[in-house]
Amino acid sequence: MIVEAKQLYKTFMQGGYPVEVLSGLDLQLESGETVAIVGQSGNGKSTLLSLLAGLDSPTKGTVEVAGQELGAMTEEELAIFRSRNVGIIFQQFHLMSNLTAIENVSLPLEIMRTPEAYTKAAIALERVGLGHRKTHFPYQLSGGEKQRVAIARALVINPKLLLADEPSGSLDAKTGDQVMKLLFGLVKESGTTMLLVTHNDALVRLCSRALLMRDGKLFPYQIPD
């Protein structure tokens, strides 16, 4: 089991009132699964991903990733754990604007003091078809290219868990299709467990199963034909 979240609750204060976004949510992800999460805007999908990444903590409940309970770790331990085990891809890419493509990809390796970080980053960039864009800065790249850099950065650490939050959400349909095909190919190849938030039925169909977020919990979701 790569992810085991039990009875997660998350309450935010909004305008002075508590709003319960997650209400006793359970989730289990087996190794190698690709699981889609669908659901209406504002119902807690990104919040769940933050909790699984240890970027935020639940109001109540526990999260285990790769057998380790996130709530038992200090901020520093969490940062190390994340850099070793969890890759994250966002809708808005979140590349470091002052770093080149290859520097963005090598950064997680540098943080872990991995030997030959630069060489490994170069290989990762080549695998996403960006061998010719190594020294470009994010502003010099197209949206699809930026997302490919983000994919290379997420996968360069060989994460046990890959979290993708609407990764094709800011790309046009054709570019989104191409980049997502690439993502799924790499994920299958590496056997990485992926949790993917998407509004796109075509992407949901590429996953091994799907869940619907509603009322702060997850329900099995029938993938449309």
Ligand SMILES: Nc1ncnc2c1ncn2[C@@H]1O[C@H](COP(=O)(O)OP(=O)(O)OP(=O)(O)O)[C@@H](O)[C@H]1O
């Ligand atoms: N840091 C925060 N402080 C206060 N409220 C928050 C915070 N983060 C999220 N929320 C609220 O929690 C709810 C769920 O937000 P979340 O971003 O998880 O939704 P989502 O399902 O990802 O939506 P979308 O599909 O639009 O991305 C929203 O009402 C949002 O306003």
Ligand SMILES: [Mg+2]
């Ligand atoms: Mg969201």
